[in-house]
Structure formats: C-alpha cells, structure tokens
Amino acid sequence: MQNVATASVQSEPQFAALVDALAADPNRREQLTELLREDHLLYDQRGSATTVRMRGWVLLALARAGVSDAALLFVLEELDTGVDAYLVAAAARALRSYPSPNAAFAPFVMRALTNIRYHDELVSFEGYGEYAISSTGTSPVRELLATLAWLGPHARGALREVESLRAQRGGLSKKLLIDVDRAVEAIRDADQVDEPGTDTCCTLPSGLSNTFSWALSSRRGSEPIESTVFEDHEGASITFKEFFRGHPSIVVFFYTRCDNALKCSLTVTKLARVQKLLEARGLADQIHTAAITYDPAFDLPARIRGYGQNRGVRMDDRHRMLRTTDGVNALRRHFKLGVNFIESLVNRHRIEAYILDAEGRIAACFERMHWDEQQVVDRTIEVLQEKSDETTSEVSPGPADCPARHKTKTVSPIFGTLASLGVAFFPKCPICWAGYLSVFSIAGLNQIPYSPWLQPMLVAVMLINLASVWLRGRLTGRMSGFYLVSAGAFAIVLLNMGLGWENAAVWGVALTLAGSLMSALSGKNASQVVE
Amino acid sequence: MSTKKKAAKTSKSARKPKGGAMRSTRAAMSVATSARSTVKERVAAMAEAPLAVCESDKDLQAMLNVLRNKEEPVEVRLAAMDSLATAAFSVIKFESCRNDYIATLREVAQDPDPKIRESALGLLAGEKDGFAQKKLLEGLQNREKALVPPEKALQLLSYDVHAEAYSVARDIVEKPPNADAKREALRLLAADATSAPLFEKLLRDKDELREIRQISASALHGLNPGKLQRHAREMLLDNSEYDDIQATCLTALTQFGDDEAVGKDEALLKSVDRFSAGKTSSKYKQSARRFLSKYGR
Numbered sequence: 001m002q003n004v005a006t007a008s009v010q011s012e013p014q015f016a017a018l019v020d021a022l023a024a025d026p027n028r029r030e031q032l033t034e035l036l037r038e039d040h041l042l043y044d045q046r047g048s049a050t051t052v053r054m055r056g057w058v059l060l061a062l063a064r065a066g067v068s069d070a071a072l073l074f075v076l077e078e079l080d081t082g083v084d085a086y087l088v089a090a091a092a093r094a095l096r097s098y099p100s101p102n103a104a105f106a107p108f109v110m111r112a113l114t115n116i117r118y119h120d121e122l123v124s125f126e127g128y129g130e131y132a133i134s135s136t137g138t139s140p141v142r143e144l145l146a147t148l149a150w151l152g153p154h155a156r157g158a159l160r161e162v163e164s165l166r167a168q169r170g171g172l173s174k175k176l177l178i179d180v181d182r183a184v185e186a187i188r189d190a191d192q193v194d195e196p197g198t199d200t201c202c203t204l205p206s207g208l209s210n211t212f213s214w215a216l217s218s219r220r221g222s223e224p225i226e227s228t229v230f231e232d233h234e235g236a237s238i239t240f241k242e243f244f245r246g247h248p249s250i251v252v253f254f255y256t257r258c259d260n261a262l263k264c265s266l267t268v269t270k271l272a273r274v275q276k277l278l279e280a281r282g283l284a285d286q287i288h289t290a291a292i293t294y295d296p297a298f299d300l301p302a303r304i305r306g307y308g309q310n311r312g313v314r315m316d317d318r319h320r321m322l323r324t325t326d327g328v329n330a331l332r333r334h335f336k337l338g339v340n341f342i343e344s345l346v347n348r349h350r351i352e353a354y355i356l357d358a359e360g361r362i363a364a365c366f367e368r369m370h371w372d373e374q375q376v377v378d379r380t381i382e383v384l385q386e387k388s389d390e391t392t393s394e395v396s397p398g399p400a401d402c403p404a405r406h407k408t409k410t411v412s413p414i415f416g417t418l419a420s421l422g423v424a425f426f427p428k429c430p431i432c433w434a435g436y437l438s439v440f441s442i443a444g445l446n447q448i449p450y451s452p453w454l455q456p457m458l459v460a461v462m463l464i465n466l467a468s469v470w471l472r473g474r475l476t477g478r479m480s481g482f483y484l485v486s487a488g489a490f491a492i493v494l495l496n497m498g499l500g501w502e503n504a505a506v507w508g509v510a511l512t513l514a515g516s517l518m519s520a521l522s523g524k525n526a527s528q529v530v531e
Numbered sequence: 532m533s534t535k536k537k538a539a540k541t542s543k544s545a546r547k548p549k550g551g552a553m554r555s556t557r558a559a560m561s562v563a564t565s566a567r568s569t570v571k572e573r574v575a576a577m578a579e580a581p582l583a584v585c586e587s588d589k590d591l592q593a594m595l596n597v598l599r600n601k602e603e604p605v606e607v608r609l610a611a612m613d614s615l616a617t618a619a620f621s622v623i624k625f626e627s628c629r630n631d632y633i634a635t636l637r638e639v640a641q642d643p644d645p646k647i648r649e650s651a652l653g654l655l656a657g658e659k660d661g662f663a664q665k666k667l668l669e670g671l672q673n674r675e676k677a678l679v680p681p682e683k684a685l686q687l688l689s690y691d692v693h694a695e696a697y698s699v700a701r702d703i704v705e706k707p708p709n710a711d712a713k714r715e716a717l718r719l720l721a722a723d724a725t726s727a728p729l730f731e732k733l734l735r736d737k738d739e740l741r742e743i744r745q746i747s748a749s750a751l752h753g754l755n756p757g758k759l760q761r762h763a764r765e766m767l768l769d770n771s772e773y774d775d776i777q778a779t780c781l782t783a784l785t786q787f788g789d790d791e792a793v794g795k796d797e798a799l800l801k802s803v804d805r806f807s808a809g810k811t812s813s814k815y816k817q818s819a820r821r822f823l824s825k826y827g828r
Contacts, residue, residue, distance in 0.1 A: 047695020049661040088663070118622050121633040131662035133637040139630050174588055257692050257722075259659070295676035297724030298754070343696055344724050 012050065015042060016057055016128035023061035029068075032061055036074040038170060038348050041331075043340040051340070051348045052084050053129045059090035060125055067098045076105070078369040079112040081262040081351060085121045085140045088112050092143035095127070096150045106155040109147050113165075115262065116140045116174070141172065145179035149186040150345055159187050213364040213379070216386060222360035225334045228327030230292070232320040233305035243320065244360040248383040250274055250376060251354045255295035255346055256307045262370075263351055265311065269289075269386035272312035274318060277377045287380055294337070296343040330511040338367065356381050398429075451467045462489060465512070469519040484515025556583035558817055564593040564610070570604050577610035581617040585628040595635045605644050612639075613652050637662050639676065648678045663687070664694045671699045674708075681708050685715035689722070697723045700770035702731070714742060721750035727758065734762055741775055748779050752787060768802050774812040781818035785825055794826050 019035065022028045035042065035058045043051050059078070066271055075098075078091035092112065095105060139401045148155050148162060155162070166180045173182060214220075226241040233424035243249075252271050258264035268291055278284045291297035291308065299307075304321040324331055332339070338350035353371050355364040362382045366376060469485045475522055488511030495504035537623070559579035562568045568576070584594050597603055597611040615632055619625045625632070633655070638662060640651040655663035667684040669678030677684065681703065688696040700716040700723075705715035720726040733739055733747040751759040763780035766772045781803065784793055795797065800823070807819030 047664075048691075048693035049664050050695065052661060111719075118626055118629075120630050122625070122630045129665075130666075131637060132634050134634055135631055137634075171626060173630070176627075216778065259693065298722075300756070302756075335824075342693075343697055345692065345697075347695075475753070 012053065012118040012129060014056055019057050019061045023065040029065045030070065032058055032065065033068065033071040033074065036071065038338040038340050038350055039336070040340070043348060045342050046340075046347055048347045052086055055348070056086045056090045057128050059087065059094045063090065063094040063097050065097070067094050073099060073368055076108050077107040077350065080369045081115075081260065082112065083115060083119065083260050083262065085116060085119060086123045089123045089138060089140040089143040092140060092147045093138075095147050101154045103150045103151075103154040103157065106151055106158045107143055108149070109155070110153065110158045110161055113141065113144045115449050116144070134420055140181055141176060143175065145183045149179075152189055155183075155187045159184070162187065180396075212367075214362060215364075216357075219357065219359075219361035219363060220334075222334065222356075225327060225330045226360070228331050229325050230320075230322040230327045231301060232322055233301055233308060233315050235301040237325065238320075240331075240338070240360060243288065243290065243322075244356055245358070247286055247358055248363070248380050249290060249356040249360075250355060250380055251290045251292060251335075253292050253294055253335075253339070254307075255293045255349075256299050256303050257295060258346070258349075261347070266370070267351060267353070268308060268313060268372070269311045272274045272308075272314065273373045274376055275314045277373055279314075281377070281381075283381070283384070284314075285318060288382060289314075290322050292322045292324065292331075294339050294346050294349060295344065296325065296328060298395050299323050306462050335362070339408075351447070355383055357383050357386065459493070462492070462512075465516065469516060481515045481517075481519030484511050484518060486515075488512030488515060554586070556580060556586075559583065560590050560593070563614070564590075564597055566603075568710075570606055573607045574610040577607070578613040580614045584614055584618040585625050591628050591631060594632060598635055598639060601643065605646060608639075608644075609649055609650060612636075612654070614646070616654055626759075633658070633660070636660075644677070649683060652679055652683075652687055652805045656690045659691040659693075660737070664691065664696075668694075668696060668699060671696075671703070673821070682711040682715040685712065685719050688717070688794055689719040692722045697726070701729075709739070714746065717743060717746045717750065719793075721753055721808055724754055727751060727754040730754065731758060731762065734759075735766070735774070737771070741773065743756060748776075748783060752783060756787055759783055764796070764799055767799060774815040777806070778812070778815045778818040781815070781822045790826075800826060 019032065022032050022035075034040065036055060043054065046054065059075065062075070067075055071094075075091045075094045078087050079095070082088040082091060092109065095109070099163035120139050122135065122137045122139050124132040124137045124139075149156065162180065162183055166177060166184070172180065222240065222244070226239065226245075228240040230238055230240070230243065232238060242335040244251075250271070252267050254268050256264075271289060271291055275284065275289055276288070278287055291304070291313065293304055301323070304323060305315065308321045309314055313319070313321065331337075335352070335354060338352055340347050340349075350368050351366075351370065352368075353366045353376060354362055355376065357363040357494075364379050466482075466485055466489055469482045470479075488508045491504040491508030491511060495501045496508060556579060559576045560583045560651055562576035563573050563580045565573070580594070585591055594615060596609050598608050598615065600608070603611075619629065620630060636651045636655050637645050637660070640655060642648050642651070652663050652667065656667070666676075666678055667688050669677065671684050671688075674681075679687070685696070685700060687704065688694045688700075696719055700719045703712050703716040704720070707716070717730075720729065727750075730747040730751045734744055734751060736744070739747075748759060748763075751762070760783065763783050767777055767784075768779050803819050803822055807816050807823065812821075
C-alpha cells in the first residue's frame with residue numbers, strides 16, 4: 001500500500017489514480033488532506049497549471065468522500081484567497097460535503113463569489129485534467145450559489161448580497177439566475193433549521209484555527225538557521241542571527257511574481273499596516289519586521305525594494321525586505337514553509353506570517369487565511385512582554401503541522417488579586433488576628449504568628465499589579481482593565497482601610513479580579529481565530 | 532406635445548442612423564451574423580458589434596456560432612473573434628458572457644484553420660488559460676500535436692511565467708527547429724533566474740547572431756544586472772568586438788551602470804573615447820557620446 005506522505009508518483013494519471021483509491025477507501029480518506037499541503041513532495045517540480053489540476057482533483061475527491069475538520073481549513077482557504085476557477089469551483093463543491101452547514105462558512109462563500117465572478121468560466125469535473133470546451137459543465141459561480149443554497153438559513157447574513165446579485169443589470173448570466181433564486185429561496189427557508197441564526201456567525205467549527213502559538217518552553221531553537229544569509233532591499237548582507245535575535249519580529253513571506261493579488265501583494269500591504277500600528281504604539285524600534293521572498297534568485301534587491309515601496313512598506317535597519325542568498329533550504333525547513341517550486345519558481349504557496357521571539361524562535365504563526373493586522377500586533381506585544389511578565393504555559397496538542405498550540409495563563413493578575421484580598425481582610429490588631437486564628441484552627445492553620453509587616457508588603461504587591469495592568473493597557477491600547485483595578489485599589493485602600501467601610505473590601509477585591517482578568521485576556525485574544 | 536413625448540422622440544431620433552454613415556449596434560449585429568451579407572459587409576459590421584455582443588444571450592450565441600462554424604469564411608470568423616475579444620475587455624459588462632466565450636475559444640483552438648487556432652490560443656494564453664498552456668506544451672514536446680508553430684507556442688507561453696515552459700524552452704535553445712524558435716525560447720527564458728549562465732555564454736559568443744546576443748544582454752540585465760555590467764565592460768575593452776554589440780553594452784552602462792565605479796574607470800573611459808573617434812558605426816558613436824557626456828568627457 002502506498003504511503004501518501006512519501007508517495008512519489010511520476011505522472012498525473014498516476015496521481016489521479018492514487019487520489020481515487022484514497023477516496024474510495026474509508027480507512028485512508030483522511031490521507032487526502034495530506035495531499036493538499038503545498039510543500040508535499042508530489043508538487044515538487046510541477047508547474048502551476050499542473051498543481052491546479054492535481055489539487056482540484058483532491059478537492060473533488062473530498063467532495064465525494066466528505067470533508068473532515070482537518071480538510072476544512074484547506075477548503076475554506078481556497079474560497080478565501082483562490083482566484084483559479086477550477087479550484088474555487090471544486091472547493092465550493094467540497095464544502096457541501098462537510099457534515100453540516102454552518103453560518104461561519106457564508107462569509108467565505110460570499111468572498112469567493114466576489115473574487116471569482118468576473119473570472120467565471122466553465123469547468124469540467126468529469127475526468128482528471130479535463131477542461132470545459134462546450135457550454136455544458138459547471139462553473140465556480142454556479143457551484144458557489146449551490147453552496148449558498150446548501151447553507152440555507154445559515155447564510156442569512158448574506159441574503160441581501162445574494163439578492164443584489166439578481167437585481168444588478170447586466171450582472172450574472174441569465175442561465176445563473178435560476179441558481180440565484182434557488183439560493184435565495186433556501187436562505188429564506190426557516191424550516192430547514194430549528195433555530196435559524198442561533199449559531200455563531202463568525203466563528204469556525206471547534207478545532208479549526210489558522211493561528212498557532214507555541215509556549216515559551218516548547219519553541220524550537222533557531223540555531224539551524226542562524227547562519228542563513230540574507231540580502232536586504234538595499235543590497236546589504238545580514239545573517240538571521242544579526243537581524244532576528246534580541247527583539248521580537250514579525251515575518252511574512254511573498255514573491256514579486258505572485259499573480260494572486262489576494263496573497264503576496266495583500267500580505268505585503270498588510271505588513272505596511274502592521275508597521276503603522278507599531279509606530280502608533282511607539283514600538284517600531286522594539287519590534288522588527290521582515291518580508292522574505294520565496295523567489296530569491298529572481299527577486300533582486302531593486303525588485304523587492306520597488307515591491308515594498310509600491311505597497312507602503314517602511315524600510316530601514318529594523319524593517320527590511322529580504323532575499324536569502326545562502327541557506328534557503330534550511331529556512332524552508334525551519335519555517336516549514338507552505339510552498340513548492342518548479343525549478344526556482346514558486347508553483348503554489350499559502351499565506352503565512354510568523355512572530356519570532358527575541359531568540360529568533362517561532363512564537364506564533366498565522367497561516368492559510370487572511371490574518372488580522374491588529375491581532376498580529378497584539379500577539380507580538382505579548383511576545384515582547386514575555387521577558388517582563390511572569391508567565392506559566394500550558395501546552396495542548398495542536399494540528400499535525402504545529403507541535404503545540406499554547407494557552408498562556410498570566411500569573412500576575414492572580415498575585416495582584418490575592419494581594420488585594422490580603423490587604424482587604426488583613427487583621428488590624430492582635431485580637432483580630434486571634435479571631436482569624438480561631439477560624440483557621442478548623443483548617444489546622446492556628447500556628448501562624450501575627451505578622452503586621454505583611455500588610456505593607458501586600459499593598460506593595462497590589463501596586464505592582466496596578467502598574468503591570470497599566471503597562472499592559474498602554475501597550476495593547478485597552479485601558480478598561482486598568483480602570484477596574486484602580487477602582488478596586490481605591491475601594492480597598494481608601495474606603496476600607498481609610499474609612500473603615502467593610503463592604504468596600506469585597507467590592508475592591510471583585511473589581512481587582514475583574515480588571516486583572518480583563519487585562520490578561522485582552523492580550524490573549526491575539527491567539528484566537530478571527531476569521 | 533407633452534414633454535414626455537418630446538423626450539421620447541428626441542431619444543429615438545438620436546439612435547437613428549443618419550444617411551447610412553451610422554447604424555445601431557443591433558443592426559450591425561444583424562448584418563454581422565447574416566450569411567446573406569457579403570464578407571466585407573460582415574467584417575465591417577463585426578467591428579461595430581462589440582457594444583451589443585453581450586447585450587442578449589441570443590446575440591452572444593449568434594456571434595459564437597459564427598466563430599464556431601467551419602463553413603463560415605475565415606475572415607468573418609476572425610472578425611467575430613476580434614469583436615468578442617473587444618467586448619471581453621469590458622470585464623464587468625462581459626460577466627454574463629465570459630464562460631461561454633472561454634469555452635468556445637477552447638473549442639476553436641483546435642480548429643482546422645491555423646489562423647483561427649493561433650488567434651484563439653493567443654486570447655486564451657492572455658488569460659493564462661490552463662487548457663491553452665497544456666495544448667501548447669504538448670505541441671512543443673510532440674510536433675505532431677502542435678497547433679501552432681514552435682516559435683508562436685513559445686511566445687504565447689511566455690505570457691505566463693508560471694507556465695512550466697522553461698525546461699522545453701531550454702531544449703529548443705539546445706536543438707532549435709528554426710532561428711525564430713530559438714529567439715522566442717530565449718525571450719521566454721529571460722524570466723528564468725537559473726538561465727543567467729546561459730545568457731552570459733551567449734552574450735560572449737561572437738559566433739552567435741547579433742539579435743541573440745542582444746536578447747541575451749537584455750535578459751541578463753533582468754536576471755543579474757551586476758554580471759551584465761562586468762561583461763559589458765570587458766566587451767567594450769575588447770577591440771575585436773562588434774560595434775553594434777558594443778553600442779548595446781554602452782547603453783547598458785549609461786542607463787544602469789554603477790555611476791561611481793564607471794566614472795572612475797579610466798581604462799574604460801579612454802577606450803570608449805578612442806573608439807568613438809575612429810571608424811565606427813553611427814549607432815556606436817551616438818551611444819558613446821551619451822556615455823561620455825554622462826561621465827563628464
């Protein structure tokens with residue numbers, strides 16, 4: 001039996017046979033997902049058109065065999081950024097084989113419709129590698145409309161947009177109007193779901209994410225690529241170690257000959273926006289950015305400079321456009337880049353952006369679907385704060401591509417809240433202490449000596465927490481946590497300790513806890529899915 | 532007469548053809564697709580038709596039928612193809628017609644008439660169409676399957692850098708079926724970074740055709756401008772090099788050279804100065820004047 005991970009088929013018919021065999025075998029269907037990885041050996045030294053035919057056939061096999069959660073990300077990626085009629089049509093068809101419709105799919109389908117409608121063409125799904133040469137067959141727009149009909153009331157958010165397709169004069173072909181009507185009818189049909197509109201509109205099914213983070217302790221060292229040499233947009237040479245060590249960095253990949261405007265061109269434009277966000281926060285000197293080309297042989301300094309300039313990228317010593325001059329394969333392996341080549345030219349790649357920590361290790365990656373600039377900046381700020389914040393990390397298993405996804409629990413808010421609790425309920429005199437001890441004796445804690453020095457120490461910890469929350473608020477631009485913690489401290493120190501209002505202590509602790517958690521979670525949002 | 536009626540009359544008269552000099556696009560469509568009209572009339576009408584070709588499915592199908600119909604005169608079919616291609620240029624207006632248009636182009640790309648095939652493949656190649664690329668590559672690998680001559684296939688494949696044609700183009704440079712095919716193969720390879728050494732070799736080969744050497748210089752400028760400048764300098768210092776090739780080298784250095792390095796290169800400046808004063812072509816003298824004036828001579 002052929003192992004997909006190492007399969008080395010020579011011809012396209014052999015590849016088609018392999019895909020058909022996998023689709024027909026319920027025990028091996030999951031392996032189809034593996035064939036959608038851009039860096040798979042099977043795509044090495046294939047042209048772009050061949051890659052399209054091969055990937056399209058895999059998507060059609062998934063349409064027959066059913067799309068699993070693991071394959072869903074690839075299907076949605078094609079809808080999100082695909083510009084090839086065959087692939088978009090195949091992805092639209094494949095999505096309909098997902099076990100159940102979900103409102104989160106509707107924006108992807110609508111985006112695909114917007115992207116492809118002016119490039120609509122007939123496609124043939126009859127046999128491997130076939131092209132439509134008559135008016136029969138389907139088209140991406142037709143498949144997308146069928147997918148909207150499949151989504152039914154789950155696509156309610158897109159109803160107005162779908163209806164407007166019909167209203168546009170000289171818009172879609174008359175032959176497609178029947179498909180539009182069918183989609184509109186299905187979306188309006190309230191009988192198809194028990195409670196239409198109750199599912200969340202913009203979250204992907206659980207387990208699906210385009211964002212992965214690595215906890216501090218589980219990050220892979222960057223030693224294998226430290227000596228990789230780059231040439232920047234000015235022609236200056238610099239090694240990976242020289243540019244990426246000592247500060248966090250945001251890295252995106254692109255190449256100037258990419259003909260999908262939704263990928264490289266948009267990625268580099270978004271990098272420029274990220275740079276502006278960093279400047280606005282006063283962090284442009286503390287966080288480096290880099291755009292590295294996949295095509296270093298062609299993308300000479302003048303080309304990458306022009307490409308960056310045309311997209312508003314800031315270029316200086318801390319923010320560079322780079323091409324690899326030595327160590328390109330090591331770089332590919334280190335980042336596990338989702339790209340493949342025919343000779344030196346890219347045949348297919350995914351969208352990918354990385355956040356590196358101060359050691360040059362990958363702390364987070366955003367892949368396949370469009371990433372949000374603010375999200376990337378927030379996550380990088382978290383990485384920047386790693387040195388100053390005490391953090392513990394809990395690692396949970398992630399998808400095969402990423403060794404770990406991380407959950408960070410910030411310890412400082414807990415300490416801060418405990419300190420507030422201690423200050424609020426600290427015994428004011430030895431008699432009060434004796435009263436506490438009589439309660440503690442139930443738990444066997446009656447041996448604790450009276451320690452009046454503890455109160456100023458707890459106040460100090462509380463103030464440190466306040467300062468930490470303020471700093472985090474300033475960096476993330478979200479100050480609400482700080483205001484709550486300030487109110488809590490005010491209630492404890494002035495109202496409770498100063499004026500002796502006992503109820504103020506409970507309110508103070510609650511406000512401190514709420515503010516600290518809000519502050520901690522505001523940064524954590526960066527590692528969650530937005531799409 | 533009411534204002535409404537007046538407006539309607541004005542509008543109607545505005546659309547009316549005057550003295551036969553103008554006709555409505557609808558009338559043009561009617562002539563273009565009518566087998567009763569002469570070839571000349573139909574070709575002329577086709578040129579007026581693009582505005583109407585996508586207005587109704589009936590008109591579109593009529594035009595596509597003319598293009599598909601092997602019984603129609605080739606001139607008319609080619610004019611129909613031009614008319615459709617012009618209409619397709621208005622991407623938004625052409626939205627509803629595009630998929631039938633592309634499918635028909637693929638169909639006629641295998642037409643018995645070579646002009647029809649070439650034009651259809653040209654339009655499809657401009658769309659980076661996978662079908663057209665596959666057919667063109669098959670024709671280059673197997674001459675019996677070729678739909679167009681090799682030089683044309685290479686030219687059309689060069690519209691898309693991702694068309695996986697580099698390997699076959701290299702084979703053609705190695706064993707060219709004709710001089711035109713070699714020239715087009717080199718033009719295609721000008722976007723292939725791994726072909727820089729090939730262009731260096733061809734540029735320095737005095738037995739090669741001038742055109743091939745000039746294409747090589749241009750390709751090398753795109754792929755490795757530093758190397759071109761080094762070769763250009765050496766070729767300008769070479770007394771046995773041809774004038775026109777030296778003129779190309781001078782232009783390269785004048786436009787793209789490292790100003791600081793060239794300005795200090797006394798040997799090069801003297802050599803250009805000396806040659807430009809001697810018996811050389813006017814093209815060389817002109818390039819030399821520009822070069823020397825840039826570097827203060």
